[in-house]
Amino acid sequence: MVVTEADLDRLTNETLELLQALIRNECVNDGSYESGHEDRSARLLENELEGLGLDIERYETGPGRSSLVTRYHGTDPTAPALCLMGHTDVVPVTPEGWDRDPFGGELIHGEVWGRGAVDMLNLTSSMAVVFRHIVKSGKRYPGDIIYFAVADEEAGGIHGAKQLLDEQWDHLKCDYVLTEFGGIPVSTSLLLTTAEKGVGWRRLHVEGTPGHGSMPYMTDNALVTAAEIVRRIAAYDPGARLDSLWEQRVRAMNLGPELSEKLLDPGSIHEVLALMPPALARNTHSCSHTTFSPNVIHGGVKTNVIPDRVSIDVDVRTLPGETSADVDAHLKTALGDLYERVRTEILQDEPATASPTDNPLWSALEKAMARPYPELTLVPSLVTGGTDSRFFRQKGAIAFGAGLLSPQVSAEDFLMRFHGHNERIDVESLRLTTQLWLDVVELLWD
Ligand SMILES: [Zn+2]
Numbered sequence: 001m002v003v004t005e006a007d008l009d010r011l012t013n014e015t016l017e018l019l020q021a022l023i024r025n026e027c028v029n030d031g032s033y034e035s036g037h038e039d040r041s042a043r044l045l046e047n048e049l050e051g052l053g054l055d056i057e058r059y060e061t062g063p064g065r066s067s068l069v070t071r072y073h074g075t076d077p078t079a080p081a082l083c084l085m086g087h088t089d090v091v092p093v094t095p096e097g098w099d100r101d102p103f104g105g106e107l108i109h110g111e112v113w114g115r116g117a118v119d120m121l122n123l124t125s126s127m128a129v130v131f132r133h134i135v136k137s138g139k140r141y142p143g144d145i146i147y148f149a150v151a152d153e154e155a156g157g158i159h160g161a162k163q164l165l166d167e168q169w170d171h172l173k174c175d176y177v178l179t180e181f182g183g184i185p186v187s188t189s190l191l192l193t194t195a196e197k198g199v200g201w202r203r204l205h206v207e208g209t210p211g212h213g214s215m216p217y218m219t220d221n222a223l224v225t226a227a228e229i230v231r232r233i234a235a236y237d238p239g240a241r242l243d244s245l246w247e248q249r250v251r252a253m254n255l256g257p258e259l260s261e262k263l264l265d266p267g268s269i270h271e272v273l274a275l276m277p278p279a280l281a282r283n284t285h286s287c288s289h290t291t292f293s294p295n296v297i298h299g300g301v302k303t304n305v306i307p308d309r310v311s312i313d314v315d316v317r318t319l320p321g322e323t324s325a326d327v328d329a330h331l332k333t334a335l336g337d338l339y340e341r342v343r344t345e346i347l348q349d350e351p352a353t354a355s356p357t358d359n360p361l362w363s364a365l366e367k368a369m370a371r372p373y374p375e376l377t378l379v380p381s382l383v384t385g386g387t388d389s390r391f392f393r394q395k396g397a398i399a400f401g402a403g404l405l406s407p408q409v410s411a412e413d414f415l416m417r418f419h420g421h422n423e424r425i426d427v428e429s430l431r432l433t434t435q436l437w438l439d440v441v442e443l444l445w446d
Contacts, residue, residue, distance in 0.1 A: 001134055001438045011129050011438075012431040016112060018048065018125035019430065020105035022088065023114035029089035029154040033062055036159075038151035041088035042066040045128055045149050052135045057171060061151060061159040068149040069164075069171050072135050074445075079142035080175035080360070082444060083397075084131060084437065085388060086124025087153030087160065087180075090116035097421035110427050117425040118417050120180040123403050124149055126430060127178075130437040142445040146174055153388050156348075161388035165395060176361045176399075176444070177392045181383070183369065183404035183436065185376060186411045189252035190369055193401025194380035195245060195354035196387060197286070200316035200327035201347035204229060205309070206299075213304035223299050226310040229338055230294045233314060236334035240266035240288045241319050245354075245382050249287065252379035263288075279415040286384035290330060291317045313347065317384060320352040350386070353393040360444055361398055368439035369404065372432055402440075404432040 003011065025040040042058055045068050049056055056070045067088075074081070093102040093115050100106055100113045107113075116122075131147040152160030165172060182192035206229065208222030242264060250263045255272075262268040269288060273281045285291075292314055299310030316327050324346070332339045356362075357380050366378045389399035405414060406428035417423045 001137065001139060001442050003133075003438055008431065008435060011133055011434050012427065014129045015126040015430045015434050016107070016427060018129060019112055019117070019121050019425075020107070020114075022121040022125055023105035023112070023116050024103055026103045027089045028092050028115070029152060030092050031155045033159065034064070036062075036089045036151055037064045038088045039064045039066050042068045042149060042151070045088075048128055049132055049147070052132065054135060059164055059168060061163050065151045065159055067151045067160055067164055068147075069168070070147050071171070072131070072145045073140075074143040074145070075140045076142040079445060081144035081146060081173065082176045082178070082361075082441070083146040083148055083172065083174040083392070084127040085148040085150060085161075085177055085179040086120055086127050087150050087388065088121070088124060089151055089154045090119065090121070091154050091419050094421070099422055102423070107427075111424045112427070112430075113422070113424040115423055117423045118181075118414060119419065119423070120403075122425045122430060123180055123433065126434045127437055130434060130441070133438075134441060141441060144174070145441065146172065148172060150388060156386065157388045157391060161391045165391045169395065174392070174397055177389060177397050178361075178400060178402050178437070178440070179389055180387055180401050180403065182381070182400065182402040183433070184411050184414055185373065185405060185407060187252065187254040188376055189254070189379040190373060190376045191249075191252070191379055191381040191411075192365060193383045193387070193389070194357060195320055195382045196352060196390060197382065197384050198318040198320075198322065198352035199348050199350050199386060200318050200324060201349075202314045202316060202327065202331065203345040203347050204312045204314060204331075205343040205345065206312065206341060208306070208308045208310075210308040211306040213302075213306055216306065219306050222307045222310040225338065225341055226297060226299060226312055229335060229342065230297070230312060232336065232338065233292050233294045233331075233334050236292055236330070238290045238292070238330050240269045241290070242266060242269075242288055243320065245320070245380060246288055248379055249381055252377065277412050279412050283384065283415055286317065287382050290319055290322060290326075291315075291384075292330070292334065318352055320354050320382070322352065324349045350390065353390040355389075355393055355398045355400060359398055361400065364440045364443035364446075365400065365402060367443050368436050371439060372404065372435070402436065404436045405429045406432055
């Protein structure tokens with residue numbers, strides 16, 4: 001939708017204020033069913049969108065947990081529908097690590113501070129503001145536009161997008177989805193999420209023989225075995241798997257022929273990773289490897305008892321094309337002779353998902369992003385974590401992670417702030433993102 005500069009100023013200000021309010025609602029999802037309290041933000045958004053003449057549905061998926069859906073009908077029922085989806089929950093904080101109140105939503109030197117400022121209340125707020133502006137204007141587009149503010153993304157979407165897509169597909173039905181995250185300027189490119197890694201979470205049960213802690217000599221201590229298993233998993237290198245998404249990403253990084261060739265060669269990729277700043281290296285490593293992170297260990301009952309049972313939870317993230325059997329094959333290799341000592345329990349198995357780029361949504365994003373950044377190329381990228389996009393991809397929709405960051409925020413900063421301390425976003429990025437949604441809507445059905 002075409003707007004004047006004055007309108008864009010006003011809409012950016014509305015995005016800013018809504019973002020502050022969403023941060024202050026403190027919808028912290030710690031993974032438990034009772035956390036989140038997304039009701040607060042669902043009600044707030046309901047108030048924001050009231051009076052537009054649309055039906056607004058609020059779906060309860062748990063105590064204090066609700067998600068909001070509203071649809072603005074297009075003129076042509078056969079035209080593809082676009083869903084703007086933002087989650088309303090945020091991850092917990094460690095307040096000691098912050099220089100400001102993580103739930104204050106303060107505006108300081110042109111930046112809004114608070115948990116959710118980049119993940120992803122910035123998008124949830126700008127989408128709501130743009131949606132409201134479009135409906136208020138009365139302008140109709142061929143396809144429907146849906147606004148979906150969803151709970152529980154940060155704990156895997158089980159009580160949010162997953163449940164609602166299973167139960168309410170009639171209400172959520174769409175062809176295209178925009179959600180977190182993308183529009184990050186890196187060198188001469190803008191990264192936009194088109195794919196995400198799969199999860200292959202495993203719990204490894206290790207058994208030993210109980211005994212008295214005062215006589216450890218020659219005992220079969222499950223914790224000691226588990227420690228060696230953890231060490232082997234941490235040291236395991238599954239080797240790089242470099243596909244066409246990876247190649248596009250490397251070309252986009254524009255590192256010059258020598259570094260690029262090394263990044264495209266599984267034999268030398270680690271030489272380059274070692275030279276990168278830590279956050280970027282981590283991300284680059286994860287986009288080219290299946291990863292294994294042993295993150296939880298349970299075991300032992302008493303200081304003077306040799307433990308006979310220990311369990312280790314391993315966060316495994318798979319690349320597109322990898323199966324559940326591949327995960328187990330990796331663990332077998334990583335553990336070597338100790339593989340026989342564990343019983344493997346599958347905690348979660350979901351393959352990686354990806355959306356193609358030869359479609360009108362990608363073209364609209366390319367054109368829209370070229371307005372503020374004519375010199376940058378839009379590059380499809382893989383994200384290492386899961387987002388709610390995957391549930392829509394499983395339903396056959398094309399889903400991208402978008403948004404737009406100003407040059408003030410480097411990719412390194414952005415990645416550090418994601419779930420990190422001192423999360424914040426500059427107002428210029430809010431303005432660019434607000435403009436982006438307006439432009440995409442205008443260009444999508446052209
Ligand atoms: Zn998020």
